Amino acid sequence: xxxxxxxxxxxxxxxxxxFVFTTVVIVPFVIGIGYSFISWDGxxxxxxxxxxxxxxxxxFSDKRFLSSVTHTLLFTVIxxxxxxxxxxxxxxxxxxxLRIRNAxxxxxxxxxxxxxxxxxxxxxxxxxxxxxxxxxxxxINNIFFSWLLNPRYALVAMIVVTTWQMAGYIMIIYINGIQxxxxxxxxxxxxxxxxxxxTLLHVKFPLIMPSFTIxxxxxxxxxxxxxxxxxxLTGGGPNNSTEMMAMNIYNEIFSLNRYGYGQAKAxxxxxxxxxxxxxxxAITKKREVEM
Amino acid sequence: MKKITRFIIQVIIIGFCLLHLxxxxxxxxxxxxxxxxxxxxxxxxxxxxxxxxYKLAMEKMNFFRAFGNSIIVTVASIAIxxxxxxxxxxxxxxxxxxLSKLIFFVFVATMIIPFQTIMMPLxxxxxxxxxxxxxxxxxxxxxxxxxNVGFGASMAVFLYHGFIKSIPISLEEAATIDGCNKGRVFxxxxxxxLKPTTVTVMILDVIWIWNDYLLPSLTLSDKALRTIPLSxxxxxxxxxxxxxxxxxxxxLTIIPVIIFxxxxxxxxxxxxxxxxxxx
Numbered sequence: 001x002x003x004x005x006x007x008x009x010x011x012x013x014x015x016x017x018x019f020v021f022t023t024v025v026i027v028p029f030v031i032g033i034g035y036s037f038i039s040w041d042g043x044x045x046x047x048x049x050x051x052x053x054x055x056x057x058x059x060f061s062d063k064r065f066l067s068s069v070t071h072t073l074l075f076t077v078i079x080x081x082x083x084x085x086x087x088x089x090x091x092x093x094x095x096x097x098l099r100i101r102n103a104x105x106x107x108x109x110x111x112x113x114x115x116x117x118x119x120x121x122x123x124x125x126x127x128x129x130x131x132x133x134x135x136x137x138x139x140i141n142n143i144f145f146s147w148l149l150n151p152r153y154a155l156v157a158m159i160v161v162t163t164w165q166m167a168g169y170i171m172i173i174y175i176n177g178i179q180x181x182x183x184x185x186x187x188x189x190x191x192x193x194x195x196x197x198x199t200l201l202h203v204k205f206p207l208i209m210p211s212f213t214i215x216x217x218x219x220x221x222x223x224x225x226x227x228x229x230x231x232x233l234t235g236g237g238p239n240n241s242t243e244m245m246a247m248n249i250y251n252e253i254f255s256l257n258r259y260g261y262g263q264a265k266a267x268x269x270x271x272x273x274x275x276x277x278x279x280x281x282a283i284t285k286k287r288e289v290e291m
Numbered sequence: 292m293k294k295i296t297r298f299i300i301q302v303i304i305i306g307f308c309l310l311h312l313x314x315x316x317x318x319x320x321x322x323x324x325x326x327x328x329x330x331x332x333x334x335x336x337x338x339x340x341x342x343x344x345y346k347l348a349m350e351k352m353n354f355f356r357a358f359g360n361s362i363i364v365t366v367a368s369i370a371i372x373x374x375x376x377x378x379x380x381x382x383x384x385x386x387x388x389x390l391s392k393l394i395f396f397v398f399v400a401t402m403i404i405p406f407q408t409i410m411m412p413l414x415x416x417x418x419x420x421x422x423x424x425x426x427x428x429x430x431x432x433x434x435x436x437x438x439n440v441g442f443g444a445s446m447a448v449f450l451y452h453g454f455i456k457s458i459p460i461s462l463e464e465a466a467t468i469d470g471c472n473k474g475r476v477f478x479x480x481x482x483x484x485l486k487p488t489t490v491t492v493m494i495l496d497v498i499w500i501w502n503d504y505l506l507p508s509l510t511l512s513d514k515a516l517r518t519i520p521l522s523x524x525x526x527x528x529x530x531x532x533x534x535x536x537x538x539x540x541x542x543l544t545i546i547p548v549i550i551f552x553x554x555x556x557x558x559x560x561x562x563x564x565x566x567x568x569x570x
Contacts, residue, residue: 006386009473013382017375017444018394023420024441025401028412035412044418093304100301106556107308110315113548113559115502117520121527122314122541125534130317130333164311169563176564214567225405228504232527249407250505263411270408277403 036264041257048260055264064240065265068248075155075244076223079162083219084212086163087170092200094171095178105175109168116165120232123161124148127233151241154234158242161229166222170215177211178204209288216284221277245269315545322538329535344539348526352540356515357522358547364432364507364518365500368439372496373489375440376447381481383448384455385463395452402445406505413438414509430512438510439500447492450566454488455481487565494562497551519544 036055040048059065090108094101111119127147135144147153181204189203227246230236236243236251243251249269253262321329322344323337348354383391417428417438428434458481466476504520511517517525526540552559 006473010382010386013378013473013477014394017379017440017448020375020437020441021398021444023416024413024438025404025409025445026397028409028416029401029404031416032409032412035415098297098301098304100305104304104308105560107312109560110312110549110552112563113498113552114545115504115520117502117504118523118541118544121523121537122318125321125538126314126317129330129534133330133333164314172560172564173567176568210568218567221403225407227407228502231504232524246405246407250410253411254509259411266405266408266411270404273405274403 032263033267035260036267038260038263040259042253042259043257051260055261056268058261059265059268064243065245065248065252067240068243068245071155071242072224072226072245075158075162075226076220079159079166079223080216080219082159082163083166083170083223084215086167087215088174090167090171091174091178094175105171108171111165112169114165116226116228117232119161119165120229123157123164124233127157148234149238151238154238154242158226158229158233161233162223162226165229166219170219173215173218174208174211177208181207209284213281213284213288216280217277220280221273224273224276245272318538318541318545321535322542324535326533326535344536345543348536348540348543351529351536352522352526352543353514353517354522354540354543357517357519360432360516361501361518364435364439365497367432367436368443368500369493369496371436371440372443372447373492376444376492377451377482377485377489378477379444380448380451381455381477384452385460395448398445398448402449406442410505410509417510429510430516432511432516435507435510438506439503442506443496443499446495446566450488450492451485454485458484490558491562491565494555494559495566498563501548519547 037050037052038048039051040046094105131144132146135141138144147157185203185207186199189199194203225246226244227250230242230244230247234242236247246269249262249265252258252265317333320336321333323340328338383395417434420426420428428437462480463476466480502520504524507518507521508524511521523540523544527537
């Protein structure tokens, strides 16, 4: 009797969320795999033809997609490095004994709360109109011109905006890591004669390895999946030169109406995200030390 | 000497921070200028403060409507996520059998799936529900809230699961002996204890749902249903950008975020850190 009642409570507590979750995430994921083997233009009345692995084979000769892979990788690697270096630098400042540390933290974290879409629009103005104006006034035209019209600089602009958004967030995680370092360990290093840099490299860094794992994971997956900033800042232009993978998939499905083919790309995208982040976590986890 | 270097370092850092917020300054000062003044000097403060462009931007963005929609979607989604995820996580922890382990594993493992991988089939599933079961899942705030709950479920269950594991079970057992049923045990004893995690979940979900653009853009097509990111995107897409008007519009969208930040800064910083560290 009691057992049966317990089961009823279990069902009552677990099923509602599990049901929503299944219909929103699990079912679409599974039938998405099915869609990737089909050719379809998205119109409900038009036929869906089974094409086997054709969609996947086509991906390898899709120049636009392959170049979006290149942009994404380039963008991700550079952004992840810069964001982590700056974020860690900020964190060291904020955890120092300087009096201004709280103000610094408040100001640096702020952009993270504003969504990527809005940030992209703000910076669009800066990179086009403001930069042009500064160039005209100062005469330094080779740095200050409309960045978004130049393929290479447009990619740099993407990196700048993403860094601006994420660095403060990454800082918060590093701060947490640094503050959890036991005071006596740092003191002991000082007594043994280690200077600022040696303490940093040989005592502090090994102890905040878990923070590195988290920060690398967060920046890697966020940058790899970047979409909102892409839409509002460059729109993928000029000439698709800043179109990232997420945007390429979106365009393939909803602009070019190739639902099956776009879905095959989406599956490839999933495999890529999963592989890269799992490898990264496996590598950095290994280097974490136990206290 | 040491004092002076310290001072100089602080000045440099503060200067850097101000530079960091420079884009927000640019948006703000230019939101008061007319076209001509804006293009004559973009960095100077405005010669006069006029709210004219704010009024125009508000009209064009249908700002209050969009703000209301954003509030409804954010609050309702989060309330449901918090309620259902805490219930689920508690049951999974307290009945840690094979089934529970499997369910928990599925919740966690699917966190890695990018949204782009499921967006198209999700729209098909929701379209099917609308056509066959006649439940309006697309182009309604309710449908969007439902999908937000689905997407927020994993992380919330994960965070609650980790926290509940650390609470001793003895209190719940005592309550059971006193004759409380599971529902009462959960709502009057367990749920209040989960407050720190609830705050974390709320903060992380506010940042995500308030700024979410792609999912609402796929599900909502009615003008009257637009959330803030949607109406901003349409505002920018509509005409060749009149930047002074656009700046007023952007300032309008940033103000609620700043108010939220100032009001709950401590919780936000803590919540963001806690959410990430448990990942």
